[in-house]
Amino acid sequence: MADVRIGYTCMSEQSDPRALVRDAAAAEEAGFDLVVFSDHYSPWLTSQGHAPYVWTVLGAATQVTSRVELMTYVTCPTMRYHPAVVAQKAATTAILSEGRFSLGLGSGENLNEHTVGLGWPGVDERQDMLEEALEIISALFDGDLVTYAGEHFRVDSSRLWDLPSRRVPIGIAVSGEQSAPRFAPYGDFMVAVEPDPSLGRMWDEARGMGPSRKVGQLPVCWDADRDAAVQRAHEQFRWFAGGWKVNADLPTTAGFSGASQFVRPEDVAEQIPCGDDVDAVVEAARAFFDAGFTDLALVQIGGEHQEPFLRAAQERLLPALREAAESSDPSPS
Numbered sequence: 001m002a003d004v005r006i007g008y009t010c011m012s013e014q015s016d017p018r019a020l021v022r023d024a025a026a027a028e029e030a031g032f033d034l035v036v037f038s039d040h041y042s043p044w045l046t047s048q049g050h051a052p053y054v055w056t057v058l059g060a061a062t063q064v065t066s067r068v069e070l071m072t073y074v075t076c077p078t079m080r081y082h083p084a085v086v087a088q089k090a091a092t093t094a095i096l097s098e099g100r101f102s103l104g105l106g107s108g109e110n111l112n113e114h115t116v117g118l119g120w121p122g123v124d125e126r127q128d129m130l131e132e133a134l135e136i137i138s139a140l141f142d143g144d145l146v147t148y149a150g151e152h153f154r155v156d157s158s159r160l161w162d163l164p165s166r167r168v169p170i171g172i173a174v175s176g177e178q179s180a181p182r183f184a185p186y187g188d189f190m191v192a193v194e195p196d197p198s199l200g201r202m203w204d205e206a207r208g209m210g211p212s213r214k215v216g217q218l219p220v221c222w223d224a225d226r227d228a229a230v231q232r233a234h235e236q237f238r239w240f241a242g243g244w245k246v247n248a249d250l251p252t253t254a255g256f257s258g259a260s261q262f263v264r265p266e267d268v269a270e271q272i273p274c275g276d277d278v279d280a281v282v283e284a285a286r287a288f289f290d291a292g293f294t295d296l297a298l299v300q301i302g303g304e305h306q307e308p309f310l311r312a313a314q315e316r317l318l319p320a321l322r323e324a325a326e327s328s329d330p331s332p333s
Contacts, residue, residue, distance in 0.1 A: 004289060004325035005033035006318055007297030008310075009073065009217060010057070013043035014236060015303035017052035017060070023306050025064040030314040035061065036073035036104070036217070036297045041080065041112040044239040045260075046253045050303065055089050062096040070101045073217060073297060074173045074191055076108025078126070080116055083133035084155050087140040094164035101164075104191050104215070105134070106173030110251045120249070127179065128152065134170070134186040141167050171215055174199060181206040189213035195287035197330075215295040216288040218281075219272050222300055222309040226275030232302050233272050234265040241267060272301070278316050282324045289328035296321075 008027035010020045024035045039054040054072065061070055070093070077086040086103075094101040107130045110120040121129070132150040139146045140160050148155040172187035174180040180199050184190070184206035192199050193216065200214050219237055223229035238260040239247065250256050273280040281298075288296050298317075300309040 003294070004322065004328075005069075005295045006321050006325075007034035007036055007069075007071075007215075007295055008032040008313075009297045009299040010035055010037045010061070011299055011303075012038045012052055012054050012057065013040055013048040013050055014301070015306075016050055017057045019303060019306075020052070020057050021060045021064055023310075024061040024068075024070075026306070026310050028065045028068045030310045031318050032068060032313070034069035034071060034295060034297065035065070036071045036215075037061075039072050039075045039112075041115045043253060044111065044247075044256050045236060046257065047235050048303075055093070058093050058101070059096060062093060062100070065097075065100075068100065070097055071171070071215075072102075072104045073215075074104035074106035074171070076113055077105055077133040077137065078108060078129040078152070079113035079118055083136040083153060084140060084146075084158055086133070087137040088160055090137075090168050091141070091160050091163050094166070094168045095162060099164055099166045102169040102171060102189075103137075104171040104173065105130070105137075105187075106191070107179075107248075109248045111247075111253075111256070114251050120251070123178075123248075127182065130172075131182070131186070134172070134183070137170070138186065141170075171213075174203065177202060189215060191215045192293075193217050195291040195293065197291040200292040211292070213295065214293045215297065216291075216293040217297045217299060218284055218288065219299040219301055220281055220284075220309075221272055221274045221302065222276060222281075222312055223274070223302075223305065224276050224308075226277075229274035229301075230265045230269045232305070233274055234263070234268045237272060237301050238263040238268050241271065276312065278320050281317060282320050285321055286324050286328060289325045290330055292330040 077083040090103040107126040129152045145159045169188040171189045171191045172183040173191040180202035184203045190203045221229040221233040239256045
């Protein structure tokens with residue numbers, strides 16, 4: 001599959017803001033095509049230890065990079081942030097980056113959104129809120145004077161006064177048959193964390209415009225010492241084993257710690273490539289390529305372990321991943 005792009009994740013839960021900005025610049029230097037940023041108020045586990053404000057980090061990243069696309073992976077535009085404010089932040093970031101910013105959106109997790117004290121709605125209400133938010137953001141991106149009165153949000157005679165020359169592309173995180181067909185008409189591209197080809201088929205059918213861009217994410221724990229990599233992945237990323245239906249609803253790091261207390265290091269190692277085996281990373285990535293994903297952002301687990309990973313990516317991983325993408329056989333959409 002031609003033109004697959006490999007990305008790097010600035011994971012705000014595991015690094016302070018200064019390190020994230022340095023890592024974004026280093027990822028561009030290493031040859032990555034895009035850099036995606038998580039947008040969290042809290043880490044998943046206390047052992048990760050960070051959660052800076054991503055929009056400030058993004059502003060700084062626009063000034064230390066010049067080529068890579070920048071993207072939120074993903075922002076929830078319904079509780080911590082009003083959708084009109086998300087639209088303004090995204091437009092400003094796109095201007096600062098000279099059109100290199102894309103806005104990834106999703107319905108959010110309790111972990112981050114309960115902070116503002118509004119409770120945590122059920123999944124149906126969360127999706128209703130996201131749909132209203134998408135309508136508002138899209139209208140503001142059009143440059144319209146927007147007045148909106150929905151069940152969840154209101155906007156009073158507002159417009160974006162600084163818009164980029166190119167409309168900010170919108171990606172939407174989906175996970176199944178409830179979300180993919182519903183949100184595809186609102187998005188320019190799909191975001192997902194599972195290499196499920198049915199998601200892409202549902203997305204493309206709902207859009208009715210042929211195959212579209214699909215962005216995935218793959219955690220790895222790169223280290224010359226595989227045992228150390230497995231231990232670090234277990235310490236910082238065992239929350240990943242719960243699946244998104246669980247992850248969306250737990251409210252605190254203590255909750256994630258309790259929910260993952262019986263996850264063993266070997267369980268994590270079965271899901272996440274650990275060590276310095278290029279073939280293991282390629283095998284995990286190939287599932288996304290074969291599922292029709294056009295972009296794949298890698299997460300290197302461990303904030304202080306980015307430099308050796310980026311060096312390995314430049315020398316070994318990126319060439320191997322691009323070769324694997326070229327020879328992949330995507331499931332037909």
